[in-house]
Amino acid sequence: MSKPVVALFGGGPACLIAAFFLADQCEVHLYEKGKSLGRKFLVAGKGGFNLTNSATGDSLEEAYSYHPNLAKALNEFDSTATRAWLKNLGIETFVGSSGRVFPEKEIKPAFVLTKIKEALVKKGVQVHLNHEFVGFNEEQIPLITSNNETKKVVANHCIFGLGGGSWSKTGSNSKWLTYFAALGIKTIPFQASNCGIELTWDPIFSEKFNGTPLKNIAIKVDKDWRKGEILVTSYGFEGNAIYPSVPEIRQQLMKGQNVEIHIDLKPHNSLDELLIKAAQNGLKSADYSKVFKVERGAIELVKSILTKSEFTDPTCFAKTLKMATFKVNSLRPLDEAISTVGGISMEEVTTAFASLKFPQFSFVGEMLDWDAPTGGYLLQGCFTTGYVAANRIIDQFNN
Template structure:
């Protein structure tokens, strides 16, 4: 009779770990607290499922900040090329866009997830829905289930419970208290890939929902080309997300509203508008209504001298109150520290228990990086948990 292994959490990391354990000969059970698996993956796929970023390993690793060193061997085993091959093996052809982002041809998550779940079912993996993990009782795992309290004694276990954002989809971070009681070292949760809180005046209301395009955004030592959207509570959008670590630490957000012009060239353009009203000068310089409003909101009174105004528009400081709250972020930083696990992602404080995905303390911007690392750490933990058992 095959030994049992349990995976707690049916997101991408958990499903990947389950497949590795099943192929190694274990009778695998997945416990999922929600009524259906991979809800966050399905939500992400509504706007086009970006499964990875096809770029050289150095560029890829740079997106993982301080976690790059320890994630490097894990991503080397399952990086962008492997993610693409995995999706296509599930019957989901992919294509690479001009930015290097990789998408399924159908652009949706549901066909990929259905194929993945069918593969796992074919490997004998059993899914237990509405099973919420409540902790340990000695060697046992404890669950609240529709049938009441249940305890099981598996070996091994892979925890893949997600971070602490989007709790309505299942990632509520409640596991942190359980692991803390077991002596597992944790880094505090913090929002990642989050919008920015700004207390606008009533002057900005008519611009809520307007896009700010063609920007160069910077905070701390991070700078990039991108876009943002003015919202009732501040700014949001993909251009901000890579800046979240710096903004979270209190760095000033600066916007270059003319990234294709030098300061000197912009000053020369502004000199031709000298003497007009501030709003008229901004319009004639080439700013649309949303950008004009932003400048007037955060930088009045504007300098009259062209060189000074050009410097301001090339380095516009935007005061803010930090990222949106944790549960409103796309992902989270913090969680189980690297020091708390061995090279196989096994908890040092709890041998036989492995951790994968967003439970671990790493972060990365959107654009395929999050999903790639979840898949890679799930595969790595699953293989390590299998302990070298021969495939079926």
């Protein structure tokens, strides 16, 4: 008996893992519009390459924007499952700071991708590079274009993993939103997530300190302080302390509200402790670095928002060190964001990420409208949705 045919569109991590699990029982064709697979995956590997996060159960679920289907899926294929899958491919991982999971030191991102690709070839997955999905015909059959020729893709099931809306040079873009909207599937315009913020601030400071990290700080927008690191840039801040606050900032900006970000440059000291230091007799601003044990960048950041007399007043300086406030003007442009929200609405899919309107289609990875911070959660979301979609398709074919 011939095997069921599954067509996957998009060569990112979400479709790669789906292809891996489907290939044992199905004829799998993977169509990628670019010249190679996993380009964003390789970009992800250029910084700290977090393959997943060791969080499991409730703490894993809580890292994501809540949707019952995603929560259920994260329990079905969590970071332990991802690590076991990678280990099986010959990729050893270790848990680093804040639960981030990295490949072992000597393992480069290209090697991880090669191992995945080798496994797909071994399992007989047929990869079609330079094949772009360009929409549907009137019978809702996907169309692909290659070498100026457009063809129908006839398959028992199609999985779409076309990626989010940022880093268009890696292949992902917003073009496909219209193809699904034309079928009556609800799509949401992409917005930046895990991105930098633009501030109203002192251009002299930003020019001088562009590229300076401020470590061991805490930030808050509304209620919760988040510890981490920020990077001073020419336009504002980037960094792991900023990214988790982006959803809050985005919502407030969309409502047209005035958004402020507060920075505590000494989160390990109470205000009272700092005020005691500030009360030393004859304390001069030249002594701030030694007395308060703060880096030059932090001192200059505080100075940039105070008048000269406020800055030379140690009490005022200490209070601002504990809470320096900046007005947020906007998020950085979509294309620069590490990830995006928007895409196929979660209202449109089953617990296995199949379309409610077109059950022969499934959606995986960042093209679905979910959000998570950096730290390995993004790739985990792609692996989870890819695995669960594939597994449920296999179950359907077997029943």
